[in-house]
Amino acid sequence: MSILIGADSRIMIQGITGRRGQFHTSQMLNSGSPIVGGTSPGKGGEWCSEGRLPVFDTVKDCVEATNADVSVIFVPPHSTADAILESINCGVKTIISITGAIPLQDMMIIKSALRNNDSILVGPNSPGVLVPGIANAGIFPREIAIPGNVGVVSRSGTLCYEVVNTLKQEGIGVSTAVGIGDDPIIGTDFSTLLELFEADPHTDQIVLIGGPGGDSEMKAATFIMEAVTKPVIAYVVGENLATSILRPFFSRSGSLPLDTLGKKTGALKDAGVLMANKLNEIPALIKR
Amino acid sequence: MKLQEYQAKSILKKAGVPLPxxxxxxxxxxxxxxxxxxxxxxxxxxxxxxxxxxxxxxxxxxxxxxxxxxxxxxxxxxxxxxxxxxxxxxxxAFTFSKEFYLAITSDMEAGTPVLCLSEAGGATYLEPESFKDARVLNRQIDINMGLKDYQIRELMTGLGIDPSLWKQIQFIAHKVYEVYRHFDATLVEINSMVVTSQNQIFALDTRISIDGQSLFRQESFSDAFDPSYFGWEERQALKFDVDYHSFPGEIGCMVNGMGLAYLTIDQLVNLNTMPAAMIDIRGGATSTSITSSLEMLLVSPRVKAIVINIFGGMTRCDEVADGLLKAMDEGLPKKPIFIRLEGTNDDSGLDLLHKNENLRFFSTTEALVNAAVGWLRGEEE
Structure with a gap:
């Protein structure tokens, strides 16, 4: 019925007593997500969310007491690498880093650790994993999607909201929506999630939202050609910029990647993907 | 963040790399x-x-x-x-018989540092075409293991470099890697590394880029920012931790997240219009950074109309509303503001804003941008 998270998941929050952690934990609880507790070093033994959730000093303590198998991370960027490594070390299966802007070499250390472990890291800079009706493991706005059979995977968080919201307005439901994060180095790429969606019996079609920079859409195109039988609908934001008058201004600013613009749509099309030219063309491309 | 050559050289010199x-x-x-x-x-x-x-x-x-x-x-x-x-x-100035390129670069897809050695002495990683047809050899480095001698040796033998130079190149490669790690660099390159007639190796040119996301722990670079490189808006943006991009159009935009930024620009371009500025307040922005962002758009003489496109997840719409109201209370020039405010706490955010006469509300990106462009065209006629 979903990927990464299901009805029997046990979700913990790292940074559960911080300003953002606290606020979003209560949002998640309100949507009925199976949250079992969280960590906040120095506050072990306390309770939070009106006494509904236990707080622990370490992930180890939290996992031992609650059997948590998913962790959502809200700690500040300078301690995020430590928080992720702590969860990897405790065998947490799915780790979701909402925090972004982690130093790149910290991410390199994490990538190296992930190669030797079974944990999956979603993010950093991810909006989380949303299984409508079951769990919001992250910061998805409330009531943004309805349950259904379309899997959604996006680099941008806000575009992920846009898409599931557009689908909802057309009465189309979502099995799982995942924001993989738009930082330069991320834990899990499109291909891993496409593989999970392909294997999920409750996902019939997949929507992929890409953007400028990197080559994860190109790799996704290759993977779809080789290993995905379900229909894939894609939208790559920013592709218009390739031919646009704005191009010189983007290149000058230096921070906006341009090298791959225009190539991704072609590669995905060649892999048999249905391309939307605009976000609101997506519902029409989904088979009812 | 790129460092100036003299800054890069002073770092490498302290690390022990031979420089003129x-x-x-x-x-x-x-x-x-x-x-x-x-x-x-x-x-x-x-x-x-x-x-x-x-x-x-x-x-x-x-x-x-x-x-x-x-x-x-x-x-x-x-x-x-x-x-x-x-x-x-x-x-x-040196006369030299042979030159090489040596760098530690970053492979963002794999998430590893990369040792790079080439015969293209004066090339730069920032301009891939500068390597032309020269041979370039790369090795990914496991950051948890560090750079190993055998990896350097494989590249040197791969390029057929004379064994009499190996020791010096190995020494420099390790120093370059130490600098890369110690200063949270994304790139440390020596272009070029030259061999003198006495078979001595020197680093003639160097380039270092530091990871902007690590500046909180690289305090020595906080004054390495060259302020002459930034206009007032860019300096404000740095101060309030938002992204600012300037364009030659007349519509000032404020969004949360690069995805929405691209989507909004795509929509403008579809209507043959350009933004004047694109400010990305990023996820979870505070009301102070939102106030400051709107101020930048209100005071900019080029900005005729303002488009605010927020789909809040971490960003709370009530904090956005609060920040916007503060900026509008400061007696700055009044401009029409086209806004779409959706997501976390949008009800309370819209409650705060709905009485303001400068604001026009929309529920989709498309309707929002269409209205702003339509207004601008009306003004021009």
């Missing part, structure tokens, strides 16, 4: 005095973060003191991509 003697100068008289101390021939190098310095005449070899002030003044007159040259690095 050099000193920084900011006028022609100083250049002449330093050249006399170092001894001719010298090479004068314009200090700039822009690419294409050599092509623009910013690197000149001077054989003796007769021409040095004239040449220095020519370099000080250069303007590269709107940035005037303020400093010249005066450096001992």
């Amino acid at each position: 003697a050099s000193t920084l100068a900011n006028n022609a008289v100083q250049v002449k005095r330093i050249a006399a101390e170092i001894g001719y021939p010298v090479v004068l190098k314009a200090q700039t973060l822009e690419l294409g310095r050599g092509r623009a005449g910013g690197v000149r070899i001077v054989q003796d003191e007769r021409q040095i002030e004239n040449i220095s003044n020519e370099i000080f007159k250069l303007v590269l991509n709107q940035h005037p040259i303020q400093f010249i690095l005066v450096e001992k």
Whole structure:
């Protein structure tokens, strides 16, 4: 019925007593997500969310007491690498880093650790994993999607909201929506999630939202050609910029990647993907 | 964040990488005095973060003191991509028989540092075409293991480098990797690394880029930012931790997240319009950074209309509303504001805003951008 998270998941929050952690934990609880507790070093033994959730000093303590198998991370960027490594070390299966802007070499250390472990890291800079009706493991706005059979995977968080919201307005439901994060180095790429969606019996079609920079859409195109039988609908934001008058201004600013613009749509099309030219063309491309 | 050449060289010199003697100068008289101390021939190098310095005449070899002030003044007159040259690095000139390129770069897809060795001495990672047909060999480094001797050896033998040079190259590669790790660099390159007639290796040119996301723990670089490189808006943006991009249009935009930024720009471009500015307040922005962002758009004379496109997850719409109201209360120029405010706490955010007469509300990106462009066209007619 979903990927990464299901009805029997046990979700913990790292940074559960911080300003953002606290606020979003209560949002998640309100949507009925199976949250079992969280960590906040120095506050072990306390309770939070009106006494509904236990707080622990370490992930180890939290996992031992609650059997948590998913962790959502809200700690500040300078301690995020430590928080992720702590969860990897405790065998947490799915780790979701909402925090972004982690130093790149910290991410390199994490990538190296992930190669030797079974944990999956979603993010950093991810909006989380949303299984409508079951769990919001992250910061998805409330009531943004309805349950259904379309899997959604996006680099941008806000575009992920846009898409599931557009689908909802057309009465189309979502099995799982995942924001993989738009930082330069991320834990899990499109291909891993496409593989999970392909294997999920409750996902019939997949929507992929890409953007400028990197080559994860190109790799996704290759993977779809080789290993995905379900229909894939894609939208790559920013592709218009390739031919646009704005191009010189983007290149000058230096921070906006341009090298791959225009190539991704072609590669995905060649892999048999249905391309939307605009976000609101997506519902029409989904088979009812 | 790119460092200036003289900053990069001072870091590598401290790390023990062999470099020619050099000193920084900011006028022609100083250049002449330093050249006399170092001894001719010298090479004068314009200090700039822009690419294409050599092509623009910013690197000149001077054989003796007769021409040095004239040449220095020519370099000080250069303007590269709107940035005037303020400093010249005066450096001992070398004759060399052979040159190489050595760098630690970052592979963002794999998430690893990469050792890179090539015969293309003066190339740069920032311009892939500069390697032309030269051989380039790369090895990914496991950051938890560090750079190993065998990896360097594999690349040196791969390029057929003479074993008499191995020790020196190995030493430099390890130092470059240490600098990369210690300073949270994304790139440390030596272009070029030259071999003198005495078989001594020197690093002639270097380039270092520091990861902007690590600056909180790299305090030594907090003053390495060259303020002349930024306009008022960019400096404000740095201060309030938002992204600011300037364009030649008339619509000022504020969004949360790069995805929405691209989507909004795509929509403008579809209507043959350009933004004047794109401010990305990023996830979870505070009301202070939102106030400051709107202020920038309100005071900018180029901005005729403002588009605010927020789909809040971490960003709370009530905090956005709060920040916007503060900016509108400051007696700044009034401009029509087209806004779409959706997501976390949108009800309370919209409650706060709905009485304000400068605001026009929309529920989709498309409707929002269409209305702003329509208004602008109406004004122009």
